[in-house]
Amino acid sequence: MSRKGTDYIQSLRDGREIFINGELIKDHVDHPAFRNAVRSAASLYDYQAANQEQMTFTTPTGKQVNRSWELPDTREKLVKRGLAAQAWAEQSYGWLGRSPDHVPAAITGMITHIDVFEDYDKKRAHALRGYYEYARDRDLAMTYTIVNPQGDRSKLASEHDDKYHSLGVVDEDAEGITVRGAKMLGTSAPLAEEVLVGVQNPLKEGVDDIYALSFAMPLAAKGIKILSRKSYEQSAHSEFDNPLAARFDENDAVIYFDDVKVPWDRVFIYKKTAMCRAQFHATAAEILMNTQSQARYTVKLKFLAGLARRMAETTGVINFPAIQESLGNLASQAMVIDGMFRSLIHDPAERNGFFFPRQLQIYTTQAYSQELYPSFITAIRKLAGGGVIMLPSGVEDFDNPEMAKLIGKTQYSSIASPEDRVKVMKLAWDALGSEFGSRHTQYEMFYNGPHFAALMRVFGAFDWSGATGMVDELLGSYSRAANKGVAAE
Ligand SMILES: Cc1cc2nc3c(=O)[nH]c(=O)nc-3n(C[C@H](O)[C@H](O)[C@H](O)COP(=O)(O)OP(=O)(O)OC[C@H]3O[C@@H](n4cnc5c(N)ncnc54)[C@H](O)[C@@H]3O)c2cc1C
Structure with a gap:
């Protein structure tokens, strides 16, 4: 056990x-x-x-x-x-x-x-x-x-x-x-x-x-x-x-x-x-620890996308095309991370008799994730408007009959009770903007080191010779001397 x-x-x-x-x-x-x-x-x-x-x-x-x-x-x-x-x-x-x-x-x-x-x-x-x-x-x-x-x-x-x-x-x-x-x-x-x-x-x-x-x-x-x-x-x-x-x-x-x-x-x-x-870098330490980080990240982005949708439903904007576009964008970004995570665990490389996510893939996923999080949060904040701020000061406000009455009048939603509306919005603020939420933005940006260091690792591991090889092949396939020309004769 x-x-x-x-x-x-x-x-x-x-x-x-x-x-x-x-x-x-x-x-x-x-x-x-x-x-x-x-x-x-x-x-x-x-x-x-x-x-x-x-x-x-x-x-x-x-x-x-x-x-x-x-x-x-x-x-x-x-x-x-x-x-x-x-x-x-x-x-x-x-x-x-x-x-x-x-x-x-x-x-x-x-x-x-x-x-x-x-x-x-x-x-x-x-x-x-x-x-x-x-x-x-x-x-x-x-x-x-x-x-x-x-x-x-x-x-x-x-x-x-x-x-x-x-x-x-x-x-x-x-x-x-x-x-x-x-x-x-x-x-x-x-x-x-x-x-x-x-x-x-x-x-x-x-x-x-x-x-x-x-x-x-x-x-x-x-x-x-x-x-x-x-x-x-x-x-x-x-x-x-x-x-x-x-x-x-x-x-x-x-x-x-x-x-x-x-x-x-x-x-x-x-x-x-x-x-x-x-x-960390000549062993698989960084690769395996960041595999865990990415597993978690897939869950968090999906949760945040779900929260964004619940907020949009609560405020009645869910059927506006521009809002569906924003939600679609969040969903597609969450799916990019999900796809990257699947490739980490399902498309391994063998090293030292063990199977690991590919090094370039893990570096790329990490660098991309650091960059993505603040913009993901900003996109949800744009959907939130002032709804995450125009909230009762605390749960006790519901116990005061006069305040409860006013909350009933001011926290209107077509699909949720005033209490449920407040609940969704307080959760959203804790995820996006409270001290806890802000710390999470800093965490995703820095827990694995500064972004420039992550990008330097991608720079070092990318298949540059394959990439520049294609460019060189095309460049080598024509010259000024043998110019065939494309303009009309
Ligand atoms: C919420 C949170 C949780 C964390 N958890 C852990 C943990 O559990 N364990 C752990 O060991 N660490 C943890 N870290 C620490 C993390 O590893 C460091 O914050 C990270 O390595 C960045 O170092 P730093 O904070 O000193 O920032 P710095 O390295 O000082 O970077 C700050 C800024 O200066 C720039 N900069 C710094 N040096 C250079 C340079 N040479 N060239 C160009 N730009 C430069 C950076 O790009 C960045 O913009 C955590 C950090 C945060 C924010």
Whole structure:
């Protein structure tokens, strides 16, 4: 039997240090900033336990765990992994970006290319393999922080005034290493049991070596401080007013490592700048983690298209041709993403004896998705007009007889009661414009790094010689000297 939501919640009661609203809190599981999101994540494990064939596989050690840990050594396993990710995403309508199947996909992608680690350092490769088995068999929920804190992006990590602005090594001994400094941005850190650390920022060999690290630690480890952003769950007025923020605020936290001791069997990269990039790009880490991201994205866009349609029906504009054109545009964009996702899982490439989505395809999907989201949201905002603003201040307004009467007069719809109209519009605002909704736009634009970096990866992987070859072939098929001419004689 795979783990249940109650097991997961129990495991989060680990005494970790989370700082929020000027306080250090210890039992975040029941804190108003996190408790509903914790329960939403727990419900994923309950769904998994109830749908084991769809969601899990049996490990070589006999454990039943999420398919994100499975090595895709057949085409079928890749398809099943993708569909399991989509099924989990459906439980949050695509609003939990870092459900517990994201980071395991990255680690599994590293294991499929363990030779990359072995070529670098056999001991570190051994540690990574051991950690994979440890985390897999416990079906751990994980976050990752693989970006140095923003600071001054014109400077290398070593050039900041504070040597440990970005996380770096302070010391090492026979037991392990001691690390100090910050990493961004641990989405779902309050919902995760462990954190994987890596570096995706440029590092200069011989200069930035102390920052060239990868390791994993429990979030309750001594010295780990989780610095939470504002909780949109806590500031949600009610579930009626902020139905998404109230349930699916997965949080994003800066993680500060205050002289944390990391045992060697949890250190995967040590002072090797080139390996930090290779960890994600020479292995299948990025490919598999982004397959999960794209599975989720298909669900979210479909949900948003559905919300746009419900809004247009509620405001009575659904039969206007211009509105149907806008909705058709949203639907076609959602279908482009759906088609791209299908090609990821159904048209794999074989590498190292495993089946993966094609690298160029995943890079393209990622870059296109980043670009698409803000315009998708803007298109729905255009459909919304002021309807998402001309709303009662809060659910309590319905309890005041005079206000309820006025709501009845002002929230008219031909197809919905005033209450149902308010419900649709409040949901729309939470998706499009509330602090929760705005954070999602920022998330889709940046969770996988800046857009220019995604486009540079497409630039590097595209079949330019095939493309320019066609141009050269045509150019070579005529010349000025042998000009046949097309003008009338
Ligand atoms: C909501 C959210 C959730 C996230 N979750 C996670 C997570 O779970 N784990 C994790 O590790 N990270 C996470 N991230 C962090 C994410 O990886 C970074 O935000 C991302 O890598 C971009 O880095 P940055 O924010 O420092 O922006 P920057 O790199 O500073 O970019 C900001 C702007 O400057 C431009 N810029 C920067 N450098 C250059 C350059 N050299 N040339 C040209 N233009 C440049 C960029 O194009 C961009 O427009 C998350 C981010 C967000 C917003």
